[in-house]
Amino acid sequence: MKPFALPATRLRRAARHRFGWPTLRPEQLTAMRALLRRRDALVVLPTGAGKSAVYQVPATLLPAPTVVISPLLALQQDQITALNDRGRPELRAVRISSAENAGQRAAALDDIRHGRARFLFTTPEQLANPDRLAEVRALRPALVAVDEAHCISAWGHDFRPDYLALGQLINQLGRPPVVALTATASPPVRDDIVARLGLRRPRIVVSGLDRSNLFLEVANCATEEVRWRRLVALLEAEARPGIVYVPTRRAAEELATRLTEAGFPAEHYHGGMPAGAREERHQRFLDDQVPVMVATSAFGMGIDKPNIRWVAHMALPDAPDSYLQEIGRAGRDGDPARALLLWRAEDVGLRRYFTGGAPDPDQLRDLAALLRDGPLSRKALRERTGLGTRKLGQLLALLERVGAATTLADNQLGSPRYAPAPTDAASAALAEAERQLAVQRSRTDMMRAFAETMGCRGQVLLAYFGERLPNPCQHCDNCHAGNVEPPGAAPAADEPFPVRSAVRHPEWGPGLVLGYEADRMTVLFEEVGYKTLSVPVVSEHGLLVPVPD
Structure with missing residues (x-):
C-alpha cells in the first residue's frame, strides 16, 4: 500500500465537514499528516486540547477501520457517544469490552467488518485474548490509537501492567501505523512509550503544556491546621465544583467528612472502594451532583468535565507528571481556574515511603x-x-x-x-x-523545587518536561507578587548548552539539558534522575561537557 500524503487542506476539509471543526491547531495537523504518511506519532497535548481529533480526522480518510485502545470504559463511552451523536455512518463507533456480552461483541465486529462502523474501541485485556486478537487482526486495521499512553510506562503515575504487552499485540495486528496519546509525559516517559510500543521513527508532538487560564499558587503550611484553614479559604472564595487531592485513602474519607460537617458538602473517592461505588461517584461528579470531590490519584482519567473551577493538593504530589495531569482537569472551558498546592516538609518523607524499596x-x-x-x-x-x-x-x-x-x-x-x-x-x-528508585526520588525533589521556587512557577514546571517558556508565565503567585522580572526587564541568563542537548557529568554520567530558569538549569541524568544546577558553578568548574551526536 502506498503511503498517504494528502495535503493539509484535505484534513482541514474533513475536520470541517465531518466534525464541524472550522480550524485545526498546528500541532494537531502535524501529527495527522504523519499518520496519513503511515508514520507513527507520539502526541503530548494537555487535557482538552483535542488529542482525540488527531486520530479521528485521519481515520475518515483511511481505507480501513481504526482501533482505539483505552484503559477506562467510562472514557471510551464518552468518546463513542461523541462520535455516534454526530449521526454520520463514517463516524460510527462500536466497542468490544467486558461491558458487552458475547452477542454484542460479535455484532460490533460484524458492523466493522461490513463498513457500518469505522472506529473499534477496546482494552488491552481484550486484545490479550488470542481469539479476540485474531478477530481484530482479520479486520486489517489501518490505524491504532493508544489513549492514555503514559500507562505503559513504569515512570507514569498510572502505570498499568496490562499495557506492557501492547507493542507485541499491535505487531500481531499487522503493525499498522500507531499514534500514542497522552496529556502529560516527561522525557523518560516519552522514551518508555516509544520503546514499549515499538514506535518506528515516531513524529513526536509536544505542545500546549502551559495553561494561561490556570493560576498556579503554592503555600508552605507550618501545621495541619494552617493547611485546613487555607483550604477553607479557597472554598469560601471560589465557585464549585472542585477537586481536592490527598495522598491516602484514609485522608480522603476523613477530609470529605470534615468538609461536609463544616458546611462544604463533599464526597470521597479512592481505589479501595468497590468498582460500582467508584463508577457511581464518578458519574455524580460529572453530573454536577458532587460539588467537592476529595480523592486520591485514583480519581483521574476519564474526567471530561469543562467547568471544574479549582484543584487543590493537600500534600506534595509525587512528581510534576501527576501534578500537571491533575491540575489540568481545572478550567477546561477556558475560563479562569485555580491550582492550589498546600504542602509541608513532612510530605517529602511520606512520598519517600510510598516510593518503596528495591524488589526481592x-x-x-x-x-x-x-x-x-x-x-x-x-x-x-x-x-x-x-x-x-x-x-x-x-x-x-x-x-x-x-x-x-x-x-x-x-x-x-x-x-x-x-x-x-x-x-x-x-x-x-x-x-x-x-x-529507577533514584530517578523517582529525583522527581519528588523536582516537585519540591517547584513548591519552593521564588521564580516563575510556569518556567520551572515546563523545564521538567523539557519544554521552554521563554518569558515568565504571568499566571502564578510569584509572577503576580512581583518576585519575577517581567519580560525584557533583565538580560537573558547565560545558557552554556542548548536545551535538549546531550551532556556528561564526571560523577552522574550522561544527561539531557531540559531547560533554564534564571541562573539555574535542569538536567535529566540517566542514572540519577533530575538535577537542578547552578549555571555559574557549571560554567566556572566545567561540570558538564557536551556529548557529540
Whole structure:
C-alpha cells in the first residue's frame, strides 16, 4: 500500500465537514499528516486540547477501520457517544469490552467488518485474548490509537501492567501505523512509550503544556491546621465544583467528612472502594451532583468535565507528571481556574515511603527461572508465584529491561533465546530497580523545587518536561507578587548548552539539558534522575561537557 500524503487542506476539509471543526491547531495537523504518511506519532497535548481529533480526522480518510485502545470504559463511552451523536455512518463507533456480552461483541465486529462502523474501541485485556486478537487482526486495521499512553510506562503515575504487552499485540495486528496519546509525559516517559510500543521513527508532538487560564499558587503550611484553614479559604472564595487531592485513602474519607460537617458538602473517592461505588461517584461528579470531590490519584482519567473551577493538593504530589495531569482537569472551558498546592516538609518523607524499596532478588530470580521454562500466561505466572497482578507486572517490566523476559505469541511470556541466567538476571534487574528508585526520588525533589521556587512557577514546571517558556508565565503567585522580572526587564541568563542537548557529568554520567530558569538549569541524568544546577558553578568548574551526536 502506498503511503498517504494528502495535503493539509484535505484534513482541514474533513475536520470541517465531518466534525464541524472550522480550524485545526498546528500541532494537531502535524501529527495527522504523519499518520496519513503511515508514520507513527507520539502526541503530548494537555487535557482538552483535542488529542482525540488527531486520530479521528485521519481515520475518515483511511481505507480501513481504526482501533482505539483505552484503559477506562467510562472514557471510551464518552468518546463513542461523541462520535455516534454526530449521526454520520463514517463516524460510527462500536466497542468490544467486558461491558458487552458475547452477542454484542460479535455484532460490533460484524458492523466493522461490513463498513457500518469505522472506529473499534477496546482494552488491552481484550486484545490479550488470542481469539479476540485474531478477530481484530482479520479486520486489517489501518490505524491504532493508544489513549492514555503514559500507562505503559513504569515512570507514569498510572502505570498499568496490562499495557506492557501492547507493542507485541499491535505487531500481531499487522503493525499498522500507531499514534500514542497522552496529556502529560516527561522525557523518560516519552522514551518508555516509544520503546514499549515499538514506535518506528515516531513524529513526536509536544505542545500546549502551559495553561494561561490556570493560576498556579503554592503555600508552605507550618501545621495541619494552617493547611485546613487555607483550604477553607479557597472554598469560601471560589465557585464549585472542585477537586481536592490527598495522598491516602484514609485522608480522603476523613477530609470529605470534615468538609461536609463544616458546611462544604463533599464526597470521597479512592481505589479501595468497590468498582460500582467508584463508577457511581464518578458519574455524580460529572453530573454536577458532587460539588467537592476529595480523592486520591485514583480519581483521574476519564474526567471530561469543562467547568471544574479549582484543584487543590493537600500534600506534595509525587512528581510534576501527576501534578500537571491533575491540575489540568481545572478550567477546561477556558475560563479562569485555580491550582492550589498546600504542602509541608513532612510530605517529602511520606512520598519517600510510598516510593518503596528495591524488589526481592529471590522473587526476581525465581520469576526469571520460570520464564526460562515458559511459555506461560500471566494467570499461570500469578498462580505459580503467588504474586499480585501489579507486583508481577512490575517485576516483568524489570526483567524485560535486562533481557530476561519477553512477550511471545498469543500473549504468552517467556525468556529470550540469549537471556541471562536467573541469578544474573535478578542482579541486573535489581540494579535497574535501584536506578529507577533514584530517578523517582529525583522527581519528588523536582516537585519540591517547584513548591519552593521564588521564580516563575510556569518556567520551572515546563523545564521538567523539557519544554521552554521563554518569558515568565504571568499566571502564578510569584509572577503576580512581583518576585519575577517581567519580560525584557533583565538580560537573558547565560545558557552554556542548548536545551535538549546531550551532556556528561564526571560523577552522574550522561544527561539531557531540559531547560533554564534564571541562573539555574535542569538536567535529566540517566542514572540519577533530575538535577537542578547552578549555571555559574557549571560554567566556572566545567561540570558538564557536551556529548557529540
